[in-house]
Amino acid sequence: MKTSRGAAILAIITAALLILPLVVHDTFVLRVLTEGIMWIGLAIAFDVIAGYTGYLNFGHGAFFGIGAYTIGILMMQAHLPFWVALPLGGVAAALTALIAGIPTLRLKGAYFAIATWALSRAIQQLALNVEFTGGPDGMRLEAFLNPLFFYYLMLITVGAIFLVLWYLLERAPFGLKLKAIREDEEGAKALGLNPTMLKMQSFILSAIPTGILGGIYAYWITFIDPSSTLGDLVSDQAVVMVVFGGMGTLFGPALGAILIFAFKTIFWAYLSDFQLLYLIILGALIAISVIFIPNGLWGTLVKRKAVARPQEKPEPASEPAALSAVAVPEEGN
Amino acid sequence: MTEPILKVNSVTKCFGGLTAVDDVSFSVEKGEIVGLIGPNGAGKTTLFNVISGYYAPTKGSVVFQGNDISGKPPYHLAGVGIGRTFQVVKPFAGLTVLENVTIASFLKHPKKADAERHAWQVLETTGLADRAHLSAAGLTLAGRKRLEISKALALDPSFLLLDEVVAGLNPTEADRTVELIMKLKAQGLTILIVEHIMRVIMNISDRLVVLNFGKKIAEGTPAEVSSDPHVVQAYFGEEAA
C-alpha cells in the first residue's frame, strides 16, 4: 500500500471519527464505537508479539484484566486520581509480561503459548480467590458517566497506540528485527540480534497498551469482575481478530477487529439468547481462517509481493558427485 | 610477527558420548584464506558452530583478536566482527532480499535509512541488487547462497566463516562465487571456508586444515596437504573406496 495514500485514508477516517459525536448523539452508537475502537487497540497490541514476533500469547486478556484491576484498586482503595492510576495500569501489565516472559521467552514458541494461556487462568483464579479484588463479586468504580469523554479518550489513546506501533514496527529497525526473529531465530543470532531480549521488548510493548486500555475500560464501564475483564473472551477475540484480519501487519488486525466487533454487536443485539453460538462461531472462524486464508483477510486482499513460501526444494544431488569427482587434489601431484 | 586474528586452542566438542571435534588447534593470520576440509562427518560444521558461538566448546578455547570468545553468544560475536554463513541456508523467507540484508546492516548502521543504503551497496557487490525486492523464498539455491554471503558481509566483519557457499552451484555460478571470495580477500577480509569441492578450495586457500573424525590430521599449503599420506588415506579410505 502506498504510504501517502494510506496516510490520507487514515487521516480521513480519523477526522470522521473526531467529528462523529457532533453529528450522532445516540448513546448506544457512541458506546459501540468506543468499544470498537478499543478492540482495534487490543488487536494491534496482540499482533506485536503474535504477528510480528511469531510468539502466540493465548492469554492476552490477562494484561487487559490486570490493567483494569490496577486502575480499579488504585482508584478505589488507594484513592489515586484516574490520570495517575492509568499509566500504572500499563506498568502493571509490563511487569506481568516481564515476569511471565523471563522463563518462557528463552524457550520454543509452544512453551510460550502454553505458559501464557495458563498464566491468564492463574490470574483469573487469583482474582477470584483474593480479597482486594472483590473476588467473584467484582469491583465497582466511582462512576464518571460521560460517554463523550470516554469516546474521545479511547479514540486518542488507540490513535496514539497505532502511531507508536506503526513507527516502531513499520518505520524503525525494531519491526524488521522482530520479523527476523519470527522467520528464523537461530539465523538472526548470527546477524547480531539477541532474540531473547527482542522478544521480551516485543512482549512488553504488546502488554503496555493492553493494560492501559483495560484501565480505561474499567473506568468507563465502572464495574469489573473476573469474568468480564479476565475471562477467556478477551483473549479469544484478540486471536480471532488478528488471525482472521491478517497477522504481522497493523491494518489486518484493525480490519479484523472492526469486522468481528461489528458482527458481535449485531449478533448480540438480535440473538442475545444464543451467546454460546457466538463462541462456536469464533472457534470455527479461527479454524477456517487458518485453513483457507492463512495470511488473513488483509494479506489475501492486498497481495503484497510474493509472500508464498515454496516448499523447500531438495538440494541438488550434485554435492557427493562433485566430491567424488574432484576429491583427488589435482595440482600437488 | 603479528598476532593471528583467530586462534583455536585444543578445542574439543562432545555431544553426549560422541566427540565431534577432538582437540583441534590452528590459527588464522590476518588477510589469509584458510580452507577447512575433511570427509563428511569430520566435524567441520561443528567447529564452525563453536567458532561462531552457536556451541560452547567442551574443552579448549577460541581466541579472536586477542580476546577469549569461547562460549560467547553468536550475537555478541557478530558485534566483534565475525560473520558467518550457514550450510543449510537460512533466509528470512517471508521477507524481501533487501530486508534480509538490511537486518544485518543494523549492526553497524542503527538508522534504517543508513542500513538500507548499506544493504544496497552489499547487494551490488554480491550481484543480488536486481533481485532486491523479491521475496527471499523465491530465490534459487544459487541466489540463496549469495544471500547468505550478503547477510554476513552486511555485518562489515573482519573475519568471515563461509560454510559450503559453492557446493550445489553449477560451474558458472560457482565461478562467480569464487570471484566474489577473491574480491573480498583483496579488500582485506580474513576468511575461513568449509568446502567440499576440491577444485575450488585448492585454488582459493592460502592454507588448509584437514579434519577427519573430529581430529586435525594435516595442515599446510594446498600442495603440502594434497601430498600428505594421511589426507589421501582419509579421502580414499572413506569416500572413494
Add this chain to the structure above:
Amino acid sequence: MMELLPQALTDGILLGGIYITIAIAFSLTYGVMHVIDFAVGEWIMFGAFTGYYLNKWTGLDPFIFLPVIFVIYFGVGYLVQPVIHRVLSGTKGNPFLMGLVFTFGLAIMFRGLALTAFGFYSNSIPSAFSEGSFNLDSIGLTVTIPTVRLMGLAYAVAITLILHYLLKKTNFGLGVRALAQHKDAAGLMGVNAKRTGSYVYGIYVGISAMTGVLLGCILSIGAQMGNEYTIFAFFVVVLAGMGYLAGVPWAALLLGLVQSIFMIYFNPSHTLLAVFVILYIILLISPRGLFGKGV
C-alpha cells in the same frame, strides 16, 4: 491433620495414575506432529459426556462402554488429523503458529458446542463401582479407597502397558519413535508421516475420551471441565520435559498428589494456582522439565 496424609497420598497416586494415560498420549502426539493440542481437555470432556449419555440411555455400566468410546473417538481423531496435517504442511504464513492457532480455535469451538448442548451443570457418571470401597484399617492405616478409583488405576496401568508394548515392540511403534526423533529421516526410512500421524492422533483422542469417562465416574463432568484438564495435560508434559515420555508418569503422579493434597489440606479452588506456581518455577529453573530431557 497428619492422620489424613496417608489418605491424601493414596488419592493422589490413584488420580495421578489416570493422568498418566492422558499425558502419555498427549506427549506422543506432540512428539509426532510437533503441535500442542489445545483441545486435549475438550476431547476428555466429550468422552465423559458420551459415557454419561450412553449410561443414561442403556443403563449399562460406563466401564463396559470404554472400548466403544475408544473406537468412536479414535475414528474422530483419525478424521481430524489430516486437517491439522494440512495446516502444518501449509506453504503460507508460519505453519507451526497456524497449527497452534488451529487447535486453539478447535478448543473454543468445542467448548461452545458443549456448553450449548450440555449447559453449565455438572454431574457425575454412576457406575457399579461408585458405591463400594476398601478399607485399610486392618493394616493400621486410616485409608479408604473407593472401588472406582482402584478401577481407575487398573485402567491406567493397562493402557500404559498397552502403549508401552505398541511403542517398543511393534513396527508401528518404531515408526512413531522414528518420527518423533527425526521427521525427515523417518520419511526416508519409509515411515508414512501422514498415516502414522493419523493413527497416533486417533489413539490419543480415543484414550483422552476414555479417560474422560473415568474422570466422570471418579470426580465429575461438566461442559467447562475441559480447561482444567488442558492445564493438567500441559503441566504434566512440561514437568516431564516436552516429548520425553519416560518423565510423564512421575510428573502425572506429582500432579495427582498436588491435587489431592490441596483437596484435603487447603482450599481446592487453589489447586490451579498451585499447579501454575509449580509450572512457573520448573520453567524458570529447569525449562526442559524435572529431568532436563525435554526438547
